[in-house]
Amino acid sequence: xxATQTKDRPEIARNGNSxxxxxxxxxxxxxxxAGNLQRAVNARSRxxxxxxxxxxxxxxxxxxxxxDDLLLRADFMEQISSTVEKLAEITSDGGPAILLGAPVAxxxxxxxxxxxxxxxxxxxxxxxxxxxxxxxxxxxxxFTAGQLAGPVPFRGVRLGLAICEDIWSEDVCETLAExxxxxxxxxxxxxxxQKKTDARAAHVAARVVETGLPFIYLNMVGGQDExxxxxHSFALNTGGQLAAQLPGFTEALSVLTxxxxxxxxxxxxxxxxxxxxxxxxxxxxxxxLRDYVEKNGFPGVVLGLSGGIDSALVAVLAVDxxxxxxxxxxxxxxxxxxxxxxxDAAQLAENLGVQLETIPIAxxxxxxxxxxAEAFAGQQPDVAEENLQSRLRGALLMALSNKFGQMxxxxxxxxxxxxxxxxxxxxxxxxxxxxxxxxxxxxxxxxCWRNQALPRAGFGxxxxxxxxxxxxxxxxxxxxxxxxxxxxxxxxxxxDPILIALTEEMADIDSITARGYDRDVVARAxxxxxxxxxxxxxxxxxxxxxxxAFGRDRRLPLxxxxxxxxx
Numbered sequence: 266x267x268a269t270q271t272k273d274r275p276e277i278a279r280n281g282n283s284x285x286x287x288x289x290x291x292x293x294x295x296x297x298x299a300g301n302l303q304r305a306v307n308a309r310s311r312x313x314x315x316x317x318x319x320x321x322x323x324x325x326x327x328x329x330x331x332x333d334d335l336l337l338r339a340d341f342m343e344q345i346s347s348t349v350e351k352l353a354e355i356t357s358d359g360g361p362a363i364l365l366g367a368p369v370a371x372x373x374x375x376x377x378x379x380x381x382x383x384x385x386x387x388x389x390x391x392x393x394x395x396x397x398x399x400x401x402x403x404x405x406x407x408f409t410a411g412q413l414a415g416p417v418p419f420r421g422v423r424l425g426l427a428i429c430e431d432i433w434s435e436d437v438c439e440t441l442a443e444x445x446x447x448x449x450x451x452x453x454x455x456x457x458x459q460k461k462t463d464a465r466a467a468h469v470a471a472r473v474v475e476t477g478l479p480f481i482y483l484n485m486v487g488g489q490d491e492x493x494x495x496x497h498s499f500a501l502n503t504g505g506q507l508a509a510q511l512p513g514f515t516e517a518l519s520v521l522t523x524x525x526x527x528x529x530x531x532x533x534x535x536x537x538x539x540x541x542x543x544x545x546x547x548x549x550x551x552x553x554l555r556d557y558v559e560k561n562g563f564p565g566v567v568l569g570l571s572g573g574i575d576s577a578l579v580a581v582l583a584v585d586x587x588x589x590x591x592x593x594x595x596x597x598x599x600x601x602x603x604x605x606x607x608x609d610a611a612q613l614a615e616n617l618g619v620q621l622e623t624i625p626i627a628x629x630x631x632x633x634x635x636x637x638a639e640a641f642a643g644q645q646p647d648v649a650e651e652n653l654q655s656r657l658r659g660a661l662l663m664a665l666s667n668k669f670g671q672m673x674x675x676x677x678x679x680x681x682x683x684x685x686x687x688x689x690x691x692x693x694x695x696x697x698x699x700x701x702x703x704x705x706x707x708x709x710x711x712x713c714w715r716n717q718a719l720p721r722a723g724f725g726x727x728x729x730x731x732x733x734x735x736x737x738x739x740x741x742x743x744x745x746x747x748x749x750x751x752x753x754x755x756x757x758x759x760x761d762p763i764l765i766a767l768t769e770e771m772a773d774i775d776s777i778t779a780r781g782y783d784r785d786v787v788a789r790a791x792x793x794x795x796x797x798x799x800x801x802x803x804x805x806x807x808x809x810x811x812x813x814a815f816g817r818d819r820r821l822p823l824x825x826x827x828x829x830x831x832x
Contacts, residue, residue, distance in 0.1 A: 281420075281421030281422055281525070282421075282524065282525040283522070283523065283524050283525065284318050284319065284419075284420065284422050284448075284522070284523040285315075285316055285317045285318050285319075285520060285521070285522050285523075286317060286318065286319045286320075286321055286450075286481070286520070286521045286522075286523065287308070287311070287312035287315060287317035287319070287320045287321065287361065287518055287519070287520055287521075288321050288481070288483050288498055288500075288509070288511065288517075288518065288519050288520075288521055288534070289305075289308040289312070289320055289321060289322050289323075289483075289517075289518045290323070290483065290484065290485070290486050290496045290498045290511050290515075290516060290517045290518070290519075291304060291305075291308060291322060291323065291326065291485070291486065291487075291516055292485070292486050292487030292494075292516050292556070293323075293326050293327070293328075293329045293330075293485070293487070294329060294560050295328070295329030295330075295332070295489055295490075295560070296328070296329060296332075296335060296341070297329070298327060298328065298341075298344050298345055298348050299348075301326060301327050301328075301329070302327070302348050302351065302352065305320075305322060305326070305327075305352060305363065305365065306352075306355065308320060308322070308518055309355070309360065309361055309363060311518055312361045312518065312520075313360045313361050315520050316520075317361045317520060318361060318362065318420055319361055319362045319363070319364060319419070319420075320361045320362070320363045320364070321364045321365075321450065321452065321481070321483050322363065322364065322365035322366065322452070322483075323365075323366060323452050323453060323454055323483060323484060323485035323494075324366035324377070324379075324393075324428050324429050324452045324453050324454040324485065325366045325367065325368065325377065325454050325485075326365045326366050326367065326452075326485070327345055327348060327349065327352075327365060327366070327367035328341075328345055328367055328368055329489060330454040330485065330489065331401075331402070331403070331404075331454075331489070331492075332368065332407075333403070333407075334407075336368055336375055336407045337407070339370075342368065342369075342370045342375070345367050345368060345369075346369065346370070348367075349367055349369075349380055349382075349387065350387075352365070352382055353380075353382040353385060353386055353387050354385055355382075356382045356383050356384060356385055356386075357384060357385030359384075362381065362382060362383035362384075362388070362419065362420075363380075363381075363382040363383075364379060364380070364381050364382075364426070364450065364452065365379070365380055365382075365452070366378065366379050366380075366428065366452050366454070367380060368408075369390070369392075374409040375407055375408055375409065376392040376393065376408060376409055376411055377392065377393040377396070377404065377408045377411075377428060378390050378391065378392050378393065378411070378428075379391045379392075379393075379426050379428055379452055381417055381419065381424075381426070383419070383420075388417070388419070389417040389419075389426075391411065391414055391417070391426040391427075391428070392409075392410075392411025392412070392428075393408065393410070393411055393428040393429065393430065393431060394410055394411045394412070394413060394428075394431050394436070394437050395410070395430040395431050395433065395434060395436075395437065396408050396410050396430065397429075397430045400813070400818050401456065401491070401492060401809060401814075401817050401818045404430075413436065413437065413440045414440070415440070415441065415444035415445065415446070416441055416444060416445055416446035416447070422447055422448065422523070423445050423446050423447045423448075424446065424447070424448055424449075424450055425438070425441030425442070425446030425447075425448065425449040425450065425478070426441075426450055426451075426452075427441070427449060427450070427451040427452075428451065428452055428453070429451070429452070429453040429454060429455055431451070432449075432451050432468060432469065432472055432482075433468050435472070435475060438472045438475065438476050438478075439475060439476065441476070441478075442475075442476035442477070442478055446476075446478060447478065447525075447530055448478060448479050448480075448481065448523060448530055448532075449472065449476065449478050449479070449480045449481070450480075450481045450483070451469075451480070451481065451482050451483065452483050453482065453483060453484040453485065454484070454485040454494060455484050455485070455494065455495075456492040456493060456494055456495075456809060457492075457493045457494065457495035457545075457549045457808075457809070457810065458809065458810065458811065458812060459542070459545075459546065459810060459811060459812075460542075462495070462497050462513075462539065462545075465482065465497075466499070469482055469499075469501055470501060470505050473501050473502075473503060473505055474505070477503055477529075478503065478530070479500065479501065479502050479503055479508070479523070479529075479530050479531070479532045480500065480501045481500045481509075481521065481532065482498055482499050482500065482501075483498045484496050484497060484498045486513075486514060486515065486516055486517075486552075487516075487552065487556050488552050488553040488554070488555065488556030488557055488560070488808065489556070489560075490557070490806055491553075491806045491807065491808060491809050491814065491816050491817060491818075492553075492808075492809055493514075493549045493550075493552050493553040493556075493808050493809065493810075495513045495514055495545070495548075495549060495552075496511055496512065496513050496514060496515065496516075496517065497510075497511065497512075497513045497539060498510075498511040498517075498519075499511065500521055500532045500534060501532075502531055502532055503529060503530075507536060508521070508531075508532035508533055508534055509521050509532065509533070509534030509535060509536060510535075510536040510537050510538075510539065511535075511537060512537040512539075512721070513539055513540060513545060513548060513721075514545075514548040514549065514551075514552045514721065514722070515721060515722055517537075519534055519535050520534060520535075521533070521534035522534065540721065543710060543711065543714045544714070544718065544720065544721075546703075546707070546711065546810060547582075547711050547714060547715065547720050548720050548721060548722075549808060549810055550582055550699050550700070550703070550711075550808055550810065551582055551585050551586045551720055551722075551723065552586075552808075553699070553807075553808030554582055554583065554586045554587075554674075554697065554699045554808070555586035555587060557697050557806075558586070558587060558591075558672060558697075561672075563670065563671065563672040563696075564591065564669075564670050564671060565587060565590075565591030565592060565593065565670075565671045565672075566583050566587065566591065566592055566593070566671050566672050566673070566674050566697075567592075567593040567594075567595065567662055567665050567666055567669075567671040567672070567673055567674070568580060568583065568592075568593075568594065568595070568662070568673065568674040568676060568695075569595055569596070569597055569658050569662055569676065569692075570594045570595065570596050570610045570613065570614065570621065571596075571602075571606060571610065571676075572596075572602070572603070572605065572606025572607060572608075572609045572610040572735065573606070573735065573740060574708055574709065574712060574731075574735050574736060574740065575676045575677065575678055575681075575700060575708060576610075576676040577609075577610075577613055577712065577731050577732075577735050578700065578708055578711060578712050578715075578731070579674055579676045579699050579700060580592065580594055580613060580614075580617060580619070581613075581617065581712075581715055581725060581730055581731060582699050583674060583699075584617045584618075584619065584724065584725040585715075585719075585720055585723035585724055585725040586723075586724070587724065588724040589617055589618040589619045589724070589725070592617070592619050593619075593622070593665070593669075593671055594610075594614050594617075594619050594620075594621050594622065595621075595622045595623075595624060595661070595662065595665065596610050596611075596621055596622065596623045596624070597623075597624050597625070597626050597657075597658045597661060598623065598625055598626070599625075599626050599627060599630065599654050600627060601654075605734065605738070609732045609734055609735050612732045613730065613731060613732060613735065616726065616728075616729075616730040616731075616732075617725065617726065617730055618726065624661055626654060626657050626658060626661070629657045629661075630653065630654060630657065633653050633657070652688045652691055654691075655688040655691025655692050656688060656690050656691040656694075658691065658692070659673075659688075659690055659691045659692070659693075659694030660694075662694060662695075663694060666696075672695075672696040672697060673694060673695040673696055674695050674696070674697055674698070674699060675692065675693055675694060675695030675697070675698040675701075675804070675805050675807075676692060676695075676698075676700065677692055677693055677698060677700060677701070677804075678700040678701075678703050678704065678705050678707075678708050679700070679701060679702055679703055679704050679705075679764075679811075679815065680704050680705035680706075680754075680757055680760060680761055680764060681705070682701060682797070682800070682801055682804060682815055683764045683767075683768055683793070683794055683797070683815075684754055684760070684764065684790065684793040684794065684797065685793050685794075685796055685797025685800055686753060686754060686793075687797075687800060689800055689803060693800065693803070693804055693805070695805045696805055697805050697806060697807060698804060698805040698806065698807035699807060699808065700807065701804065701805070701806075701807025701808070701814070701815060701816075702807055702808060702809055702810040702811050702814040702815065703810065704757075704761045704764070704765065705740070705757040705760075705761060706757055706758060706761045709736060712731050712735075712736050713736065715730070715731065716729035716730065716731055716736075717729070739751070740757075755786050755789075755790070759782070759786065760786075760790060762782075763777060763782055763786065763787055763790045764790055764794065766780075767790060767791055767794050768794065768813060768815075768819065769811055769812050769813040771813075773829055774787050774788055774791055774829055774830060788830040791829055791830050792828070792830050795825075795827075795828060795829075798821055798822075798823055798825075799823050801815045802823055804816075
């Protein structure tokens with residue numbers, strides 16, 4: 266496969282004292298190279314109308330990110346290579362140049378690269394130097410690290426190009442500054458994580474201080490499997506002052522001007538006020554859900570509504586993400602379902618503008634009783650009968666999904682998945698689990714927030730939608746008489762901090778106990794966590810929101826004799 270080559274071209278005359286950039290915070294579709302090309306062309310037309318010299322697109326924009334082993338397919342890489350050439354040809358009209366990210370195969374190696382296209386050719390290419398290989402990132406599996414390189418001359422300005430992880434340490438930006446860069450421009454595919462926007466800003470501010478150069482940070486937006494890219498692109502001037510801020514969780518194209526004066530280069534652009542932490546968390550879940558449904562071509566979603574808080578939040582998120590006409594809500598009561606659960610579920614559905622269907626499971630459970638009577642003879646009812654109810658509901662939802670094409674949403678939260686308080690092929694049944702990386706205490710917080718606010722780009726009602734009783738009543742699976750979650754688990758305000766320490770911090774029992782928690786409670790939580798690894802391995806994907814999410818972010822063996830509570 267031939268690699269895309271850089272070529273010389275006559276430099277377009279510029280005085281070198283000004284530059285207009287169009288920052289395109291776009292949402293590519295993984296593997297849809299032709300579609301991503303068309304979106305880039307459309308963005309360039311808008312950039313041209315705004316008088317831009319350069320259109321800036323995110324890291325790995327043309328392919329989507331992360332591509333994983335798609336990068337090993339010669340046909341995929343050839344399609345990307347030829348599309349880069351097509352985009353280069355488009356710039357022969359004298360309009361805006363294009364800076365974008367894409368993978369490139371060369372000499373039996375694959376690079377994560379930034380391409381500068383201008384005047385009909387690939388003017389320059391820079392390869393990512395620092396390859397992240399932690400958490401959700403596996404870049405060393407596929408990519409070869411690039412070499413430190415100097416800036417790129419562009420229309421009279423020396424641009425220092427960096428790619429995502431390159432700016433999280435000093436080397437790349439230091440080299441760019443020492444070799445004459447005037448502005449540093451970083452393209453990124455940086456996934457959302459709570460508190461990460463502050464960390465990004467801190468790293469960029471550090472690079473600005475070290476180099477004395479203004480800095481432009483352009484990030485991807487949108488959902489890709491378990492990852493959510495939040496955008497939040499920005500620019501800083503040399504004194505650390507914010508020069509531009511793009512909104513989070515939405516596509517945007519914003520013009521940024523760079524002007525050179527006696528004191529050096531100054532950037533100026535539009536500043537959108539970022540949302541507060543809870544709003545950002547809600548938007549991350551909503552964006553991940555919306556893009557998983559849209560990019561996989563599902564006509565809508567279906568979920569079981571129980572009258573409890575988890576399914577209530579999932580229902581609201583689904584309506585906010587997709588609109589009420591694409592959400593199907595089904596109540597599947599058993600003889601243990603409380604009247605208030607039925608009433609609250611009906612009220613929630615009415616508030617959301619969605620018709621609630623009811624499919625009782627009593628007849629189905631009676632059939633199971635008959636079928637299993639001989640096999641269960643002499644045995645007392647226990648968790649087997651409880652889980653049958655959950656699995657029957659899962660089977661009904663899958664039947665509706667098969668018949669009508671809507672994707673089933675699982676409604677479990679991170680606390681339940683961590684403790685194993687979830688039923689395989691039952692309430693864990695589904696194609697996507699929006700709450701998978703939300704602790705139960707966060708579920709309560711998001712419900713309260715949503716009753717007071719409407720998320721940006723949400724399609725749901727702009728008013729309180731979750732009945733207060735759903736939020737305040739004690740949680741229950743309602744799989745046996747008078748059941749409450751606290752029959753099997755400690756209260757969530759105690760359990761969640763322990764589970765966070767065990768999972769996200771990988772802390773041991775002694776260190777958690779030293780924080781003031783009862784050792785028996787900590788040991789019990791640890792036992793539950795280790796015993797449920799096989800369940801989480803089979804769980805539906807869900808959006809990564811925390812520092813260590815279940816899924817590709819946290820990898821433990823399914824078969825293991827290690828039990829810290831027995832040491």
